[in-house]
Amino acid sequence: MPVNPRAACNCDVQPSGPDLMSVERAIEVAVGMARPITGAQEVVLRFARGRILAADLHAPQAMPAFDNSAMDGFALRLQDIPGTGPWRLPVAGTMTAGSALGLAGAVVGAALRIFTGAPVPAICDAVVMQENCDDQGEHVLIFSRPAMGENIRRAGEDIGAGALLASRGTIIEARHIGLLAGNGHASVQVRRRPRIAVLSTGDELVDRGKGSASIHDTNRPMLLALCEGLGAEVTDLGICADDLGAMTGLLRANATQYDMILTSGAASVGGRDFVRPALYAAGGSVEACRVALKPGKPVFFGRLGDALLTGLPGNPLSAYTGFQLFVARQIAAMLGFSGAEMSVEKAVAGFGWKRKAGRAEYLPVRIVAHDASGRPIVERLGHGSSASLMPLSQADGVAVLDASSTEGACGTPVSWFPFCRRKFAWRSI
Ligand SMILES: Nc1nc2c(c(=O)[nH]1)N[C@H]1C(S)=C(S)[C@@H](COP(=O)(O)OP(=O)(O)OC[C@H]3O[C@@H](n4cnc5c(N)ncnc54)[C@H](O)[C@@H]3O)O[C@H]1N2
Numbered sequence: 001m002p003v004n005p006r007a008a009c010n011c012d013v014q015p016s017g018p019d020l021m022s023v024e025r026a027i028e029v030a031v032g033m034a035r036p037i038t039g040a041q042e043v044v045l046r047f048a049r050g051r052i053l054a055a056d057l058h059a060p061q062a063m064p065a066f067d068n069s070a071m072d073g074f075a076l077r078l079q080d081i082p083g084t085g086p087w088r089l090p091v092a093g094t095m096t097a098g099s100a101l102g103l104a105g106a107v108v109g110a111a112l113r114i115f116t117g118a119p120v121p122a123i124c125d126a127v128v129m130q131e132n133c134d135d136q137g138e139h140v141l142i143f144s145r146p147a148m149g150e151n152i153r154r155a156g157e158d159i160g161a162g163a164l165l166a167s168r169g170t171i172i173e174a175r176h177i178g179l180l181a182g183n184g185h186a187s188v189q190v191r192r193r194p195r196i197a198v199l200s201t202g203d204e205l206v207d208r209g210k211g212s213a214s215i216h217d218t219n220r221p222m223l224l225a226l227c228e229g230l231g232a233e234v235t236d237l238g239i240c241a242d243d244l245g246a247m248t249g250l251l252r253a254n255a256t257q258y259d260m261i262l263t264s265g266a267a268s269v270g271g272r273d274f275v276r277p278a279l280y281a282a283g284g285s286v287e288a289c290r291v292a293l294k295p296g297k298p299v300f301f302g303r304l305g306d307a308l309l310t311g312l313p314g315n316p317l318s319a320y321t322g323f324q325l326f327v328a329r330q331i332a333a334m335l336g337f338s339g340a341e342m343s344v345e346k347a348v349a350g351f352g353w354k355r356k357a358g359r360a361e362y363l364p365v366r367i368v369a370h371d372a373s374g375r376p377i378v379e380r381l382g383h384g385s386s387a388s389l390m391p392l393s394q395a396d397g398v399a400v401l402d403a404s405s406t407e408g409a410c411g412t413p414v415s416w417f418p419f420c421r422r423k424f425a426w427r428s429i
């Protein structure tokens with residue numbers, strides 16, 4: 001059981017005093033700055049998965065649109081099979097799915113060969129499934145009397161004409177696409193995606209395969225993927241050198257196209273941490289910065305024209321944590337959601353800790369067992385380095401130690417955010 005793993009990022013030697021906002025306050029500030037995106041666009045239904053409905057959608061007509069058969073069998077009138085059976089009726093014709101109604105008159109004193117989904121003439125009272133008949137070609141022997149209406153799916157029994165199919169704000173999943181397609185919608189009005197530009201900072205960074213420096217840009221592909229996963233339209237602004245002029249120029253050039261610019265690195269207090277100075281120089285502002293959070297302390301929340309500019313720390317685990325806590329909620333607010341759906345759950349710590357109070361700590365954890373009440377017992381992964389994504393990549397979720405918590409024993413209840421299980425069955429997609 002690891003206790004007090006070494007603070008590999010040296011964060012705890014830095015002051016964690018009143019100049020740091022609480023995580024809760026930082027969430028308030030971050031979300032309060034985000035404005036819901038206005039504007040909608042029409043998309044072909046087939047490509048609408050994950051988009052958000054911009055307006056209520058109604059059924060243009062009743063469903064089913066006409067009475068139809070639920071079984072392969074024979075449609076008939078009950079008055080044509082009086083008394084006790086079996087009954088022998090001539091077969092007046094055949095109705096298949098897609099047939100036009102037309103044989104109604106011929107059914108008097110006769111049966112109609114019918115297949116699943118075929119329209120049932122109004123004159124018919126029921127459909128006898130073929131397992132209860134002997135199909136003799138021109139005649140059919142009916143062995144059992146069906147109940148009135150048996151095996152007939154009535155017009156409008158599922159959905160009335162004009163009924164609400166899906167309401168504004170619905171995140172469209174495959175099941176909605178099926179429902180809407182089945183009701184004749186070929187395209188839908190959806191909210192515009194938030195436009196987010198992502199850039200990294202640092203002379204030391206290279207894209208994979210380019211240059212000889214040893215630090216591959218980790219954050220940019222990760223943040224682009226995170227933004228896309230939440231439905232944003234992303235733009236990759238590349239890597240900006242550690243240069244105030246270059247950064248200022250890049251921000252000026254991109255000030256008007258996006259709803260959000262997301263930076264990582266150069267957010268802290270070092271001499272080369274120039275993102276905030278560049279933001280000021282480009283005419284932007286910083287609303288709040290520095291959070292009582294580990295990892296992720298140097299995060300800041302700014303604006304550039306109409307765009308939000310959120311600055312995440314350079315250490316990859318700090319950037320990831322800052323994204324999940326703040327940026328994901330800003331995106332949710334842009335999309336018109338409160339973010340309340342990011343529900344926290346309870347786990348049991350399978351580890352103990354002794355630490356300095358002051359910052360809430362988010363730890364990658366893995367489930368090792370469940371207690372008698374079914375709560376997961378989680379063990380801590382890694383040794384606390386905000387530079388390493390290895391523990392996170394192996395985690396089942398992230399546990400939270402409150403800012404005030406200085407120590408805890410194995411068995412203490414902790415809050416945690418479980419990652420969605422990658423189940424292939426019954427996934428909501
Ligand atoms: N004197 C102080 N030093 C530091 C403080 C502090 O309060 N006082 N805070 C520490 C904390 S906490 C963090 S977190 C880091 C974050 O600093 P920056 O946001 O300024 O980030 P950089 O210095 O640019 O980079 C930090 C680290 O991360 C690597 N990095 C940056 N970008 C990427 C990327 N896209 N992909 C992979 N790795 C990246 C970079 O090479 C550095 O190793 O500051 C502490 N220092």
Ligand code: MOO
Pocket residue numbers: 009010011293294295296297298313315318386
């Ligand atoms: O080292 Mo910092 O706390 O990772 O954000």
